[in-house]
Amino acid sequence: MSAPKSKRPDQKGPQRNQYDLNKKKILATQDICGICGKAVDKSLKYPHPLSACIDHIIPIAKGGHPSDISNLQLAHWQCNRAKSDKLAGTEQDFKNKKEKAKVIGNRNLPLSADWLTC
Numbered sequence: 001m002s003a004p005k006s007k008r009p010d011q012k013g014p015q016r017n018q019y020d021l022n023k024k025k026i027l028a029t030q031d032i033c034g035i036c037g038k039a040v041d042k043s044l045k046y047p048h049p050l051s052a053c054i055d056h057i058i059p060i061a062k063g064g065h066p067s068d069i070s071n072l073q074l075a076h077w078q079c080n081r082a083k084s085d086k087l088a089g090t091e092q093d094f095k096n097k098k099e100k101a102k103v104i105g106n107r108n109l110p111l112s113a114d115w116l117t118c
Contacts, residue, residue, distance in 0.1 A: 008066060010067050022069040023054050026073065027052065030073070035082075036075075046077060050078065052077075053075055053080050054074065059085040061085045062087060
C-alpha cells in the first residue's frame with residue numbers, strides 16, 4: 001500500500017491561514033490576469049475556464065513561497081493550468097524563443113543557389 005501524497009504547504013498547516021488572507025486581498029484588489037493580461041470576470045465560478053484563481057508566480061515546486069503575497073497573482077483558471085509549474089518570462093524562455101526564431105522555413109530559402117560551392 002502506497003503512502004498518501006502530502007499536501008502542499010499552502011493547503012495545510014500555518015501557511016494555509018496566510019494564503020487565505022492574501023487570496024482575499026488579491027481577489028478584492030486585482031482585476032487583470034497576471035499571465036495573459038486580460039480582465040478576469042470574478043462572477044464566473046470553477047469549473048468555467050475563465051474563472052478566477054490564484055497563481056503562484058514562482059511555483060512552489062520551483063522554490064516559490066506558498067503564501068507570500070508578492071508570490072501570488074490573480075489569473076484565469078485556464079491560464080494558470082497552461083502555465084502549470086513553469087516559470088513564465090524567465091531568461092530561459094527568452095533563449096528558447098530566440099533559438100526558435102533562428103529556424104529557417106523552406107519558404108524563406110533563396111530561390112536559387114550555387115550548388116557547386118556548397
